[in-house]
Amino acid sequence: MDQIKYPIGQFQPINNLSNDEIINLIKQIPELIKRLNTLLIGLEQYQLETPYRPNGWTVRQVIHHLADNDMNAYLRFKRGLTENNPLANTYREDLWEN
Template identity: 60%
Template structure:
């Protein structure tokens, strides 16, 4: 096992572990978490100063500002992957160099409010899309470079885990300095 995955600072909620056969109730619980994620992000970051926003959550890690902009970029990509999987046969999901995106000019100069607002709107649309899906739709697949072929059930679990993972990183830094 990769020792980086065991790092509690880098992975405060642990590594992603999918449940292969989730129940309809489990799926609905995941879906209902989505609208609250951006509200929680807004709540935990609302009182942070610019210095705090530009503090890395760990040595050689991203700043809180970079994490927030990354969440917006990642969730846009995830939403599009879902739409492609619903309309195409096992599409290959595109990858991107998130490490390099985090170094681009916009991550440094766009207010976090823009990304949080984008997340609120995007999560609302994603929630509506997911609520309109039939249980059989969650068995559709997409291909990924990291996870291989996965169902939309697993992609949904990964989406929620990813948001919780990064919010835990932000919270760990806030609690460390408060």
């Protein structure tokens, strides 16, 4: 079941990154966007509606979740940098899955 639930394995945090490692990871973000676009550009509608696992999100939902998550992270950082007493708001990604 774990192989289906975590096809690339469970998240393993990397602790104590150097500044160079952090910069390198940040530089990879635009490349990820290009790679996703390349992978998605030729997909048919039915493929976008295919779940990546039984009872899982569809390809379309996963891609939308990535965008939602990035937007929320951006807004959280912006609030943290610009407000005197920022609140760490949560969001219900399960409500955005459709």
